[in-house]
Amino acid sequence: xxxxxxxxxxxxxxxxxxxxxxxxxxxxxxxxxxxxxxxxxxxxxxxxxxxxxxxxxxxxxxxxxxxxxxxxxxxxxxxxxxxxxxxxxxxxxxxxxxxxxxxxxxxxxxxxxxxxxxxxxxxxxxxxxxxxxxxxxxxxxxxxxxxxxxxxxxxxxxxxxxxxxxxxxxxxxxxxxxxxxxxxxxxxxxxxxxxxxxxxxxxxxxxxxxxxxxxxxxxxxxxxxxxxxxxxxxxxxxxxxxxxxxxxxxxxxxxxxxxxxxxxxxxxxx
Amino acid sequence: xxxxxxxxxxxxxxxxxxxxxxxxxxxxxxxxxxxxxxxxxxxxxxxxxxxxxxxxxxxxxxxxxxxxxxxxxxxxxxxxxxxxxxxxxxxxxxxxxxxxxxxxxxxxxxxxxxxxxxxxxxxxxxxxxxxxxxxxxxxxxxxxxxxxxxxxxxxxxxxxxxxxxxxxxxxxxxxxxxxxxxxxxxxxxxxxxxxxxxxxxxxxxxxxxxxxxxxxxxxxxxxxxxxxxxxxxxxxxxxxxxxxxxxxxxxxxxxxxxxxxxxxxxxxxxxxxxxxxxxxxxxxxxxxxxxxxxxxxxxxxxxxxx
Numbered sequence: 066x067x068x069x070x071x072x073x074x075x076x077x078x079x080x081x082x083x084x085x086x087x088x089x090x091x092x093x094x095x096x097x098x099x100x101x102x103x104x105x106x107x108x109x110x111x112x113x114x115x116x117x118x119x120x121x122x123x124x125x126x127x128x129x130x131x132x133x134x135x136x137x138x139x140x141x142x143x144x145x146x147x148x149x150x151x152x153x154x155x156x157x158x159x160x161x162x163x164x165x166x167x168x169x170x171x172x173x174x175x176x177x178x179x180x181x182x183x184x185x186x187x188x189x190x191x192x193x194x195x196x197x198x199x200x201x202x203x204x205x206x207x208x209x210x211x212x213x214x215x216x217x218x219x220x221x222x223x224x225x226x227x228x229x230x231x232x233x234x235x236x237x238x239x240x241x242x243x244x245x246x247x248x249x250x251x252x253x254x255x256x257x258x259x260x261x262x263x264x265x266x267x268x269x270x271x272x273x274x275x276x277x278x279x280x281x282x283x284x285x286x287x288x289x290x291x292x293x294x295x296x297x298x299x300x301x302x303x304x305x306x307x308x309x310x311x312x313x314x315x316x317x318x319x320x321x322x323x324x325x326x327x328x329x330x331x332x333x334x335x
Numbered sequence: 336x337x338x339x340x341x342x343x344x345x346x347x348x349x350x351x352x353x354x355x356x357x358x359x360x361x362x363x364x365x366x367x368x369x370x371x372x373x374x375x376x377x378x379x380x381x382x383x384x385x386x387x388x389x390x391x392x393x394x395x396x397x398x399x400x401x402x403x404x405x406x407x408x409x410x411x412x413x414x415x416x417x418x419x420x421x422x423x424x425x426x427x428x429x430x431x432x433x434x435x436x437x438x439x440x441x442x443x444x445x446x447x448x449x450x451x452x453x454x455x456x457x458x459x460x461x462x463x464x465x466x467x468x469x470x471x472x473x474x475x476x477x478x479x480x481x482x483x484x485x486x487x488x489x490x491x492x493x494x495x496x497x498x499x500x501x502x503x504x505x506x507x508x509x510x511x512x513x514x515x516x517x518x519x520x521x522x523x524x525x526x527x528x529x530x531x532x533x534x535x536x537x538x539x540x541x542x543x544x545x546x547x548x549x550x551x552x553x554x555x556x557x558x559x560x561x562x563x564x565x566x567x568x569x570x571x572x573x574x575x576x577x578x579x580x581x582x583x584x585x586x587x588x589x590x591x592x593x594x595x596x597x598x599x600x601x602x603x604x605x606x607x608x609x610x611x612x613x614x615x616x617x618x619x620x621x622x623x624x625x626x627x628x629x630x631x632x633x634x635x636x637x638x639x640x641x
Contacts, residue, residue, distance in 0.1 A: 132364070132370060132373050133360055139380075143380070144631065148623045156612050160403075161390070167403075171405055214361070259477075260477055262570055263569045266569070306477075309480065310477055
């Protein structure tokens with residue numbers, strides 16, 4: 066515990082050590098087009114990933130609650146992908162989403178849709194990665210399940226007596242009652258999305274995996290990692306790290322501010 | 336966050352992590368056709384979620400030209416993919432490395448976090464909540480930010496290209512587990528510790544004889560979560576390990592992908608890559624089968640605490 070403070074302190078001092086080169090690193094950073102590219106990639110990916118995961122997880126959780134005990138079995142099934150190591154997920158992505166012989170495009174063919182070249186067409190790389198990430202939606206789903214189960218059923222009964230339609234019940238009972246769980250996953254998923262590394266790195270970077278489509282999968286942490294540990298530009302990479310920290314901090318602060326408006330705490334939860 | 340909690344925390348702790356108590360499933364939809372429809376939807380979705388697993392296992396048993404024929408059952412069975420990849424790459428070494436690092440990482444983080452958590456739960460001292468808030472604040476620090484300074488420390492110590500950086504840090508505990516375990520310890524009646532104190536226990540005997548045995552479910556959660564995190568980690572092995580006999584499975588898998596795939600000048604031995612992928616996934620599936628309850632409850636609890 067004490068050591069983790071010491072760590073956070075050394076963190077500072079080492080950054081300062083590199084900073085005596087002057088603000089040059091930070092000036093480079095502003096001018097570096099790759100930084101902008103990586104930031105845009107990461108933000109786009111996160112903006113797609115977070116609502117997709119939350120939506121799918123919530124839909125799954127709500128259906129699960131309507132089938133009684135059978136829900137337990139399906140919950141296990143939906144959680145299973147969460148146990149697959151990310152590197153394995155990335156390899157699966159490469160194979161299943163392969164443009165010419167992957168399973169996904171074969172499936173799309175069956176319903177008459179032309180499948181895009183997910184792994185090589187730069188504009189389809191990120192949506193593909195998002196779909197693959199949504200496959201591991203199990204953790205978020207389990208959080209929502211727990212939240213949904215703790216909504217008192219009297220509330221639904223009262224709403225039904227008042228003549229509320231299913232949609233109204235969802236909007237005015239379910240959503241406020243689980244808003245703290247939604248908010249928690251919103252923040253956690255955003256932070257995770259902004260830092261995503263393993264899947265995209267496995268699929269698109271490293272010896273032999275690089276191609277022109279890699280640029281579309283160049284996420285911020287990947288760029289940071291390569292600057293630090295492939296080119297050993299530690300000072301520059303530290304500047305990149307601090308920019309990431311500030312970006313995450315600002316986004317989280319905005320989310321917390323928003324949450325004051327939208328999150329409803331039932332009883333004395335906090 | 337908990338940092339804003341008043342000093343009266345010990346008086347009214349948030350409900351502890353209770354793994355035994357479960358909210359049952361609500362009674363199913365009474366409208367039978369509707370229920371059948373829901374079940375049908377779920378079954379359909381299950382296929383989407385499970386099919387990649389079936390595809391993978393099936394593909395790992397096919398000879399090279401058939402990998403992408405997308406048949407459910409291999410036309411010709413070719414289980415020798417497994418022995419072949421086992422011979423071509425030091426998979427057993429990687430496997431043992433992963434197990435060794437994973438178990439050490441999980442053990443150390445569980446033990447150190449529980450000691451710190453118990454300290455926070457048991458002792459009352461001025462500034463305790465501020466200190467606890469500071470511990471939680473480290474959770475907000477992105478791993479990518481600490482990655483470089485931490486590397487420089489290991490570099491100073493001349494321990495890059497050893498496996499120590501992958502687990503030794505865990506001796507210092509981890510904010511997330513400290514938080515989880517503290518909540519659990521706060522739920523243990525304080526009289527228990529006061530009685531032990533009367534019987535002459537000190538902090539450590541109390542910790543080992545009373546707190547730890549009572550906290551077993553929470554300890555299991557911390558252990559398996561960290562085991563999974565360590566098993567899945569690619570970035571730190573990438574940073575610290577250079578010699579392939581030190582590799583863990585994710586890094587090994589990445590190496591196999593890079594060298595057997597067509598892009599890496601290999602011959603496109605996809606069936607071997609897939610066999611290696613299955614080998615790296617099965618242990619986690621087994622652990623999930625054994626500890627499913629702990630995974631599900633642990634995640635749900637983490638969600639409630641947020």
